[in-house]
Amino acid sequence: MKHLLSTHDLDVPTVAAIMNVADHMSEINARSVPKVPALLGRTVASVFFEDSTRTRVSFETAAKRLSADTMSFSASTSSVNKGESIRDTIETLSAIGVDAFVVRHASSGVPVSVTEWTDASVVNAGDGWHQHPTQALLDAYTITRELGTGNTLAGVRVAIVGDIKHSRVARSNIDLFARLGARVTLVAPGMLLPAGLAGPGITVTDALDDVLPDVEVLYMLRVQRERMDAGLLPVGGEYSARFGLDERRARMLSGDAIVMHPGPMNRGIEMVMDPAELPGSRILAQVRNGVSVRMAVLFRLLGDGQLGA
Amino acid sequence: MTDNWEHDSGEATAERAGHAVTKKNGATTGGRSIVIKGGTVVNRGGAARADVLVVDGLVSAVGEDLTGDEILDAAGCHVSSGFVDLHAHLREPGREEAETITTGTRAAALGGYTAVVAMPNTEPAQDCPEVVAFVKARAAEAGWCDVHPAGCITVGRLGKVLAAFETLASVGVRIFTDDGNGVQDPLIMRRALEYSRHLGITLAQHCEVARLTEGAVMHEGQCCSAMGVPGWPAIAEELMLHRDIELVRLTGAPMHFLHLSTAGSVDLVRRAKADGLPVTAEVAPHHLALTDELLRGFDPVFKVNPPLRTAADIAALRAGLLDGTIDAVATDHAPHAHHTKQMPLDSAPPGMLGLETALGVVLTAVSPDPVRVVETMSWNPARIAGIGAEHGRPVARGEPANLAVWDSSRVWTVDRASLASKSRNTPFHGMELRGRNVHTLLRGRVTVRDGIAQESGDARSIGSGGGR
Numbered sequence: 001m002k003h004l005l006s007t008h009d010l011d012v013p014t015v016a017a018i019m020n021v022a023d024h025m026s027e028i029n030a031r032s033v034p035k036v037p038a039l040l041g042r043t044v045a046s047v048f049f050e051d052s053t054r055t056r057v058s059f060e061t062a063a064k065r066l067s068a069d070t071m072s073f074s075a076s077t078s079s080v081n082k083g084e085s086i087r088d089t090i091e092t093l094s095a096i097g098v099d100a101f102v103v104r105h106a107s108s109g110v111p112v113s114v115t116e117w118t119d120a121s122v123v124n125a126g127d128g129w130h131q132h133p134t135q136a137l138l139d140a141y142t143i144t145r146e147l148g149t150g151n152t153l154a155g156v157r158v159a160i161v162g163d164i165k166h167s168r169v170a171r172s173n174i175d176l177f178a179r180l181g182a183r184v185t186l187v188a189p190g191m192l193l194p195a196g197l198a199g200p201g202i203t204v205t206d207a208l209d210d211v212l213p214d215v216e217v218l219y220m221l222r223v224q225r226e227r228m229d230a231g232l233l234p235v236g237g238e239y240s241a242r243f244g245l246d247e248r249r250a251r252m253l254s255g256d257a258i259v260m261h262p263g264p265m266n267r268g269i270e271m272v273m274d275p276a277e278l279p280g281s282r283i284l285a286q287v288r289n290g291v292s293v294r295m296a297v298l299f300r301l302l303g304d305g306q307l308g309a
Numbered sequence: 310m311t312d313n314w315e316h317d318s319g320e321a322t323a324e325r326a327g328h329a330v331t332k333k334n335g336a337t338t339g340g341r342s343i344v345i346k347g348g349t350v351v352n353r354g355g356a357a358r359a360d361v362l363v364v365d366g367l368v369s370a371v372g373e374d375l376t377g378d379e380i381l382d383a384a385g386c387h388v389s390s391g392f393v394d395l396h397a398h399l400r401e402p403g404r405e406e407a408e409t410i411t412t413g414t415r416a417a418a419l420g421g422y423t424a425v426v427a428m429p430n431t432e433p434a435q436d437c438p439e440v441v442a443f444v445k446a447r448a449a450e451a452g453w454c455d456v457h458p459a460g461c462i463t464v465g466r467l468g469k470v471l472a473a474f475e476t477l478a479s480v481g482v483r484i485f486t487d488d489g490n491g492v493q494d495p496l497i498m499r500r501a502l503e504y505s506r507h508l509g510i511t512l513a514q515h516c517e518v519a520r521l522t523e524g525a526v527m528h529e530g531q532c533c534s535a536m537g538v539p540g541w542p543a544i545a546e547e548l549m550l551h552r553d554i555e556l557v558r559l560t561g562a563p564m565h566f567l568h569l570s571t572a573g574s575v576d577l578v579r580r581a582k583a584d585g586l587p588v589t590a591e592v593a594p595h596h597l598a599l600t601d602e603l604l605r606g607f608d609p610v611f612k613v614n615p616p617l618r619t620a621a622d623i624a625a626l627r628a629g630l631l632d633g634t635i636d637a638v639a640t641d642h643a644p645h646a647h648h649t650k651q652m653p654l655d656s657a658p659p660g661m662l663g664l665e666t667a668l669g670v671v672l673t674a675v676s677p678d679p680v681r682v683v684e685t686m687s688w689n690p691a692r693i694a695g696i697g698a699e700h701g702r703p704v705a706r707g708e709p710a711n712l713a714v715w716d717s718s719r720v721w722t723v724d725r726a727s728l729a730s731k732s733r734n735t736p737f738h739g740m741e742l743r744g745r746n747v748h749t750l751l752r753g754r755v756t757v758r759d760g761i762a763q764e765s766g767d768a769r770s771i772g773s774g775g776g777r
Contacts, residue, residue, distance in 0.1 A: 085648065085651065085652070086653070105653065108536055108537045108653075108654065109538075109653060113607060113608075113653070128537055128655070129538065171537050194533075196531035
């Protein structure tokens with residue numbers, strides 16, 4: 001595997017292998033000195049054309065714990081504002097010397113194009129509404145480790161709730177969860193649900209309350225406030241009333257169900273209650289696992305198979 | 310059977326002295342004759358083996374065993390009226406980094422075209438006689454093919470104020486369109502139709518309800534859902550088409566529909582024609598051959614407006630073209646500078662080259678029937694463009710020698726680097742096509758010979774080596 005652009009690049013055995021390596025990485029991360037020389041001398045460039053805090057920090061932490069050098073580029077501090085093209089940026093950084101690009105862009109498909117402009121590996125850190133494959137990996141990893149299902153999601157009942165249409169997290173998770181054997185229910189109002197997503201193991205509904213008692217994993221998607229401004233959602237609190245997670249709905253969940261969210265949360269829209277009050281919340285576990293999974297991905301793309309620890 | 314010298318004139322002296330004389334309209338004179346030898350002549354009655362003799366810009370004879378001063382080998386080829394493109398973006402004035410009138414019309418000549426309608430989305434727009442005159446003058450200087458600028462329906466293509474139809478008609482404009490900005494306001498479109506009705510002009514609409522396609526990148530469907538980009542739904546085209554068909558019914562004014570792309574659109578036009586409404590329609594070659602699946606790699610070279618659609622749409626468009634529902638193949642030749650097609654898919658401009666590949670695509674993807682090819686690429690578009698006196702004529706004695714000679718069995722691989730357009734954005738790069746233009750004649754002057762554009766110097770020297 002040279003690049004990780006989409007969950008479609010990951011077959012099931014590869015996912016299992018990454019999860020196994022992520023377990024090693026979690027063990028390293030729990031040490032008093034959480035650092036190994038596995039990628040010593042390698043350079044990982046995070047190139048973010050769209051603002052992000054958590055994903056960027058997560059990737060850079062992952063690279064550093066593997067002893068890679070990191071290079072950081074963001075659109076706000078770069079010459080992109082002066083009209084430099086993405087291609088010029090990638091070619092320039094490649095000439096400086098980069099082994100892997102971690103790319104985020106607001107436009108779908110940019111990481112795919114980047115592979116044509118560099119010999120380095122490319123990891124998609126989120127592109128438009130398209131894909132966010134490391135998010136899907138860390139989410140699948142979190143579920144398997146929380147539910148103790150090994151490296152599979154066979155038969156696990158997952159509901160993904162909210163703005164499916166504009167969500168790269170949804171596209172990645174739907175694909176990966178379904179291929180790992182999960183039974184995925186998409187819960188969204190019609191205008192946030194593109195046609196053609198239903199398939200083997202994937203069903204669609206707009207009745208959240210009917211779904212809640214039966215799910216093992218409730219995955220809440222972020223709904224951006226600008227969608228409301230664009231007239232996409234009904235007036236007032238109707239979206240939150242139908243699709244938000246509040247105390248009443250939290251009580252409808254079975255006792256051992258877990259609740260996940262890719263962050264950052266929009267309090268008062270999809271998250272109507274304080275997530276700290278949610279016993280099933282695994283939101284911080286997702287963040288922790290994110291570092292381990294991204295270490296596993298970078299190691300797979302750049303490493304020589306020896307962790308050196 | 311024909312006296313080669315019957316058109317001779319005093320100018321022959323100059324010609325014999327080594328200087329061919331070119332009339333203002335570009336027709337060669339001097340009586341030197343060209344015989345197109347060994348081809349199959351395509352006319353409405355069918356295709357029949359015959360030589361074609363061209364003298365003084367006119368077809369002077371069609372028959373067996375003709376002789377002339379110069380021979381164009383047409384063995385194995387069809388000989389037809391030159392192709393007419395209803396929909397070309399030549400980019401000049403304003404976007405000369407993508408195409409100029411010279412490079413665009415040279416590409417057209419290579420594709421077998423003798424006339425193109427130039428779309429008005431230039432900068433400034435072709436909404437006044439000055440810009441129209443500029444485009445025509447540039448085209449005449451270049452001399453590759455006739456260019457008929459389309460006018461705008463509204464000033465600046467802004468959809469607000471009607472352009473001066475009569476003023477533009479008086480300088481020869483016959484087609485009016487706001488092209489990429491389909492006229493959104495139904496009241497403006499109604500007025501435009503009512504006003505145009507008795508001016509002998511045709512309005513052409515780009516059917517797109519803009520509100521339904523904001524930010525749209527590609528056909529709204531399975532592929533688009535998976536890729537996570539904003540979709541361009543078929544209904545956005547069909548709603549506008551339906552509205553305008555009903556406005557044609559109300560006003561009685563003719564209307565032409567640009568680059569239709571959906572199966573539903575074919576049905577709407579079929580019904581409108583069955584009702585006897587004065588509507589015509591075109592389809593672009595890429596919509597007859599390529600599907601939205603090609604976008605999966607996010608390459609903007611496959612981005613076009615309206616977008617590539619599904620196999621079912623392609624099947625319906627092919628059927629519509631073959632049964633006469635769709636009148637014409639029009640290229641929507643839309644050059645874009647290379648760097649703009651390297652932007653992300655959502656910000657790259659839509660559009661594809663088409664002039665040099667249209668014939669091959671139609672022959673490969675739709676029909677090898679030469680009569681239907683010439684009908685949809687020459688006769689019908691010439692009539693719709695209002696230039697049927699000069700172009701799209703029968704290949705017969707006394708007719709203008711605007712001719713294409715093409716080999717319908719030649720297999721070639723499209724190479725974007727070897728196209729004549731200034732831009733490289735062909736979606737057919739690397740694909741194999743069957744059928745290619747070989748020679749083109751504009752008023753008797755050879756603009757393309759053996760697939761090679763004849764620069765004006767070469768064109769002047771034609772004849773010196775003739776008489777093989």
